[in-house]
Amino acid sequence: xxxFVFVKRVPDTESKIKIKRETKSVVEEGLSFILNxxxxxAVEEALRLREAQGGRVAVFCVGGEESLxxxxxxxxxxxxxxxxxxxxxxxxxxxxxxxxxxxxxxxxKYPEFDLLLFGKQGMGADNxxxxxxxxxxxxxxxxxxxxxxxxxxxxxxxxxxxxGGEETVAFSLPAVVSAQKGLNExxxxxxxxxxxxxxxxxxxxxxxxxxxSAAELAPGLEITGVDTPPERKAGRILTGAPEEAARELAxxxxxxxxxx
Amino acid sequence: xxxxxxxxxxxxxxxASLEALSEARRRADELNLEIGGALLGSGLEAAAAxxxxxxxxxxxxxxxxxxxxxxxQAEAAALEELVKDARPxxxxxxxxxxxxxxxxxxxxxxGVSLASDCTRLEVKxxxxxxxxxxxxxxxxxxxxxxxxxxxASLRPNVFPLLDTGRKDGEVVxxxxxxxxxxxxxxxxxxxxxxxxxxxxxxxxxxxxGGRGMKGPENFALLEELSGAVPRSAVGASRSxxxxxxxxxxxxxxxxxxxxxxxxxxxxxxxxxxQHLAGMSSSKVIVAVNKDPEAPIFKAADYGIVGDLFQxxxxxxxxxxxxxxx
Ligand SMILES: Cc1cc2nc3c(=O)[nH]c(=O)nc-3n(C[C@H](O)[C@H](O)[C@H](O)COP(=O)(O)OP(=O)(O)OC[C@H]3O[C@@H](n4cnc5c(N)ncnc54)[C@H](O)[C@@H]3O)c2cc1C
Ligand SMILES: Nc1ncnc2c1ncn2[C@@H]1O[C@H](COP(=O)(O)O)[C@@H](O)[C@H]1O
Numbered sequence: 001x002x003x004f005v006f007v008k009r010v011p012d013t014e015s016k017i018k019i020k021r022e023t024k025s026v027v028e029e030g031l032s033f034i035l036n037x038x039x040x041x042a043v044e045e046a047l048r049l050r051e052a053q054g055g056r057v058a059v060f061c062v063g064g065e066e067s068l069x070x071x072x073x074x075x076x077x078x079x080x081x082x083x084x085x086x087x088x089x090x091x092x093x094x095x096x097x098x099x100x101x102x103x104x105x106x107x108x109k110y111p112e113f114d115l116l117l118f119g120k121q122g123m124g125a126d127n128x129x130x131x132x133x134x135x136x137x138x139x140x141x142x143x144x145x146x147x148x149x150x151x152x153x154x155x156x157x158x159x160x161x162x163x164g165g166e167e168t169v170a171f172s173l174p175a176v177v178s179a180q181k182g183l184n185e186x187x188x189x190x191x192x193x194x195x196x197x198x199x200x201x202x203x204x205x206x207x208x209x210x211x212x213s214a215a216e217l218a219p220g221l222e223i224t225g226v227d228t229p230p231e232r233k234a235g236r237i238l239t240g241a242p243e244e245a246a247r248e249l250a251x252x253x254x255x256x257x258x259x260x
Numbered sequence: 261x262x263x264x265x266x267x268x269x270x271x272x273x274x275x276a277s278l279e280a281l282s283e284a285r286r287r288a289d290e291l292n293l294e295i296g297g298a299l300l301g302s303g304l305e306a307a308a309a310x311x312x313x314x315x316x317x318x319x320x321x322x323x324x325x326x327x328x329x330x331x332x333q334a335e336a337a338a339l340e341e342l343v344k345d346a347r348p349x350x351x352x353x354x355x356x357x358x359x360x361x362x363x364x365x366x367x368x369x370x371g372v373s374l375a376s377d378c379t380r381l382e383v384k385x386x387x388x389x390x391x392x393x394x395x396x397x398x399x400x401x402x403x404x405x406x407x408x409x410x411x412a413s414l415r416p417n418v419f420p421l422l423d424t425g426r427k428d429g430e431v432v433x434x435x436x437x438x439x440x441x442x443x444x445x446x447x448x449x450x451x452x453x454x455x456x457x458x459x460x461x462x463x464x465x466x467x468x469g470g471r472g473m474k475g476p477e478n479f480a481l482l483e484e485l486s487g488a489v490p491r492s493a494v495g496a497s498r499s500x501x502x503x504x505x506x507x508x509x510x511x512x513x514x515x516x517x518x519x520x521x522x523x524x525x526x527x528x529x530x531x532x533x534q535h536l537a538g539m540s541s542s543k544v545i546v547a548v549n550k551d552p553e554a555p556i557f558k559a560a561d562y563g564i565v566g567d568l569f570q571x572x573x574x575x576x577x578x579x580x581x582x583x584x585x
Pocket of ligand 1: 013037469470471472473496497498499500511512513514515516517527528529530531532533534535538548549550551554566567568569
């Protein structure tokens, strides 16, 4: 089975973020970057499928040269191959643009695959768009936010979370699947894997070589501002014995906050 | 027209869809547009009345064999047909599990960008400005969409409901052209959680427990609290979930669910940034923690510094009394 995994380099969730209102952007200096945690589940799932059923795992990333680090991490985890689709645009918050690049790269250069694995969402931009969009552009079925995946021959079944329960999506390959926490426990890289990954020459495909038009590469969002959320006004600490505090709280929720 | 995707389960429209419809109506009034509701599947005639009450002028009922079980592929195709005919200026979804699955698929099909999981919509100079949280709520991104139609999904529990008191409008029935043999993926089974309990994303009140709950058996205390308050649910921090005390469906936070209930109770939760990411848009936050320095108190509107095991029993009684009044 030929499995492709799509990974993104994202700011660590622990990062304190700073905003630059003049440039309508989040300041990148000082942030530490990691492989998107949801993509780790996707890589792990690909490796497990390969171990059980044979095949190859290739990892793709759209981004600048700085994204090579996350591709190397995937190689160190055990991926067979990695490709950087080099794009200087930075964060555009536009899922369609990324999906167009991915879909075009596959059609033009890597058309042989059985399964496309994604994370459910790239942290930071928090879009949750690229998997469904790529599926549509390539005419593939999709299963998103998946916590359980089964592939048998050319048939797949995935369990995904919905409000108050879960649903099973049945599909035929090739297909798009995006990973949610719970799908698996990602492995750590081995030292041997890390050493070997360092030596790999990762192919770089410039976005400009894919034959996308300027219009297709233009971001579809016109950013008008980046701001911090309004500060919550300081809360009130209810003192006194538990019974007293509980009574005061119930009263406050009804008559002051008017939410009960 | 602003077209709103209406999600129904067993013939009943989801509240989140009505919220999206209500917000569409408010923005459409500013833009002088009509509202249409799109209902996909069969047996949804009765649901149309509710769509009118929340502000729609038209209800489009799209039917066809390919739409009987949910399939993103089939629904995107059916919606594209409708969009090509009705030519809406915008299409709104609610950012439910379904909306998050389908909205990007339709957007790609129409070749337009998407505003996902928005928490604020404003009309400025005749155009909609979308605002959505990024960096797990640590920042807000505002933007306009350059393409048409504009497609957006709206975060549940954020936009207030509107009741227009209207009862009727125009019902337009359409047979979708998409055929089952053109669809390679569909939902084959839906299982609801135990006892049909309300999901945290749909609850108006959430009682969440963290590592301070000490063990799985104590989550029964939160179940009892939830039993006393209508439309409430039990939530949890990742520590509680990872310890195996409660199922991960209850997890709130960056890798769990994003919630915005009217009241969020955090019992024995320290308030790590990844937890706050999932609940900081709650209308009112209550923290009960024995550590006065716990970061959760910085996010809380009301705090009780103390042992949660001493606070929960009287709180349950007080809430019961209050709700019986
Ligand atoms: C990539 C990533 C993603 C993450 N995603 C999530 C997520 O989605 N959701 C999430 O919640 N976390 C997430 N985390 C974990 C997060 O960083 C914290 O570790 C976690 O939220 C802590 O859970 P807690 O507050 O229950 O436990 P603790 O931090 O251990 O806090 C327990 C609290 O209980 C209090 N307490 C103890 N006993 C009592 C008592 N008897 N009465 C009252 N108070 C008491 C203590 O004072 C303490 O404040 C994530 C972390 C990472 C790195
Ligand atoms: N620049 C990128 N390169 C490769 N894959 C990406 C990129 N951006 C997003 N993805 C994939 O799409 C998933 C969802 O991302 P998003 O739609 O941006 O939230 C991610 O978890 C990745 O699997």
